[in-house]
Structure formats: C-alpha cells, structure tokens
Amino acid sequence: MIGVFDSGIGGVTVFKEILKEMPNYDYIYYSDSINNPYGDKDKEELIKITEDIVKYLVNSGCKVIVIACNTASAICKEYLREHFSVPIIAIEPAIKQVYDKNAEGKTLLLATKGTMDSEKFRELYNKYNNKMTYLQECGGLADLIEADKKLEIKQYLKEKLEKYKGVENLVLGCTHYPLIIEEFKEVLGDVNIYHGAKGVVKELKRVVEVNKIKPGSGKIKFIDTSKKEAKANRFWQILKD
Ligand code: DGL
Numbered sequence: 001m002i003g004v005f006d007s008g009i010g011g012v013t014v015f016k017e018i019l020k021e022m023p024n025y026d027y028i029y030y031s032d033s034i035n036n037p038y039g040d041k042d043k044e045e046l047i048k049i050t051e052d053i054v055k056y057l058v059n060s061g062c063k064v065i066v067i068a069c070n071t072a073s074a075i076c077k078e079y080l081r082e083h084f085s086v087p088i089i090a091i092e093p094a095i096k097q098v099y100d101k102n103a104e105g106k107t108l109l110l111a112t113k114g115t116m117d118s119e120k121f122r123e124l125y126n127k128y129n130n131k132m133t134y135l136q137e138c139g140g141l142a143d144l145i146e147a148d149k150k151l152e153i154k155q156y157l158k159e160k161l162e163k164y165k166g167v168e169n170l171v172l173g174c175t176h177y178p179l180i181i182e183e184f185k186e187v188l189g190d191v192n193i194y195h196g197a198k199g200v201v202k203e204l205k206r207v208v209e210v211n212k213i214k215p216g217s218g219k220i221k222f223i224d225t226s227k228k229e230a231k232a233n234r235f236w237q238i239l240k241d
Contacts, residue, residue: 001026001216002204003057004066005050008033008146008224009231010176011068012238014091017197018066018204019220019239025208026216028060031235034225036146038071039112039174040139046114050076054084063213066204067091070111070173070196074118087207092124093173094194099128102192107133108164111173112142121173134164142176148234153180157187167191179238 002022004015008031015029035041035049050072054065066089067073067080073090080088093115098107107130115121116137125135138160144153157180165188172178172195181193207213220239224231 001028001061002064002066002208002213003028003030003054003060003062004068005030005032005053005057005072006067006069006175007036007038007072007142008176009234009238010142010145010174010179011066012235013175013178013195014066014068014197014200016239017201021201021205022208022215024215024218025213026219028057028062028221028223029235030057031222031224031231033146033228033231037112037140037143038069039114039142041114043075046072046075047079050080051083054080054086054088058084058086062086063211064089064204064207066200068175068200070175071114071118074115074120077120087211089200089203089207091175091196091200093121093171094196094199095124095128095130095133095171097194097199098133098169098171102169103129104132105168105192106166107169107171108136108161108167108188108191109133109171109173110136110138110141110177113137113139115173134167136160136164138174138177142174145176145179153183154186157183161187165189169194171195 077090170191
C-alpha cells in the first residue's frame with residue numbers, strides 16, 4: 001500500500017500521474033482539508049500535522065509515503081525522513097525542468113509563502129540559472145482552489161498575474177495550481193507549464209522497485225479530514241477527468 005497526502009484536493013494532480021504509471025498498487029489518498037492551507041503555517045505546526053498523518057498512514061499499512069504537497073515537502077521532508085523508517089517521497093517546484101529545457105526564457109514561478117520562505121526552496125532556486133525568473137508568492141490561492149471558488153480564482157489571477165503576461169514558462173510550485181491551468185492561460189496566454197508530478201512518479205517507481213514493494217489490486221481509499229461528502233465527489237471526479 002502506498003500513502004499519498006496533501007492539504008486537500010491539490011495532491012490529486014500528483015496522484016493522477018502516479019495512477020497512470022502504477023495502476024496496480026493499492027493506495028490511500030489522505031486529503032487534510034481541515035488544515036488547509038498549509039502554506040501559511042509555521043514549521044512547528046506543519047511538522048506536528050504531517051507527523052500525525054504519516055503515523056496514521058504507516059499504521060494503516062503504507063510502505064511508502066508520497067508528500068503530494070510542495071509546502072510540506074519543503075518544510076517537513078527532512079524531519080519526516082529522520083523520524084520514520086518508510087521511504088518518504090517529496091515534490092519540489094520544477095525549476096530544473098525549465099533549466100534543462102529553456103533556461104533563457106522568461107519564467108514565472110508561483111508557490112505558497114511556506115514554500116518560498118523555506119531553506120529548501122532557496123537552495124533549489126540558487127542551484128539553477130534563474131536570472132530570467134520572477135517569483136510570485138500566491139497566498140490565498142490554494143484556499144480558493146480547495147473551496148472551488150471559480151469567480152474569485154479568476155479575479156485573483158487577473159489582479160496578481162496580469163503584469164507577467166508575456167512570460168514563456170510557468171512553474172506551478174503548489175500541487176493545487178495544476179487544477180486551474182485553463183484559468184492561468186486565460187491571463188498569461190499560451191505559456192509552457194511545468195510542475196513536479198512527473199519527478200515524483202519517477203522517484204516512486206524507483207523506490208518501489210528498490211524496496212521490492214509488491215503491487216496490489218488497484219484499490220484506492222480516499223480519506224478527507226473535513227469529512228465533507230463534496231470532497232470525495234470532487235476527488236473521484238478529478239481522477240476521472
Ligand atoms: N498543495 C500544497 C502545495 O503544494 C499546499 C497548499 C496549501 O495548503 O497552502 O504547496
């Protein structure tokens with residue numbers, strides 16, 4: 001069994017990619033929407049939250065954990081790896097992908113405050129050629145996506161991103177953001193979009209192989225901490241789309 005978690009429905013954008021390549025494993029998707037947003041929480045609080053989630057997933061039989069959240073990955077992955085013996089896979093903004101494909105193109109990188117303020121993010125950012133990169137923190141955006149507030153999302157993007165029209169590359173450094181790709185394109189035009197999900201799948205495949213974790217029967221269990229039925233409906237809908 002493989003455990004995947006995020007502060008809600010955003011991590012489904014990663015989970016979907018995992019399922020495309022590894023449909024025969026059993027999964028628990030843990031949507032911690034009651035604690036959404038993670039992006040504004042301090043390190044101590046986020047460590048406590050994610051430690052409890054990983055404990056729960058391990059006790060439920062998960063042999064690998066995927067942190068399908070950039071914020072929790074940037075802030076908590078080291079702590080979690082030190083405190084649990086199961087492999088823990090993290091996601092990071094796709095800065096390297098841009099570097100490999102179009103390092104000289106104007107790039108806009110969006111992420112939560114938690115991710116952008118983190119040491120891990122700074123390390124990653126400084127490692128690659130970023131002279132053409134604009135960084136924009138998007139406080140409040142993951143919350144709007146989580147609540148599915150379509151009009152407010154459009155308004156938010158217009159106000160915050162219109163000034164970046166003309167960038168070639170858009171890095172979505174939060175797993176909630178790929179849920180609104182069309183809305184980004186409405187404001188920014190036809191940009192090349194990058195996110196970290198593919199990197200997670202590659203690493204998960206490697207870890208599963210190295211640790212000889214056996215496939216199951218393709219069962220998926222969905223858990224949402226706010227216990228709202230709408231969350232489950234949205235989860236299955238995104239997987240189907
Ligand atoms: N989906 C998360 C991320 O990738 C966090 C969003 C939030 O809860 O602030 O950063």
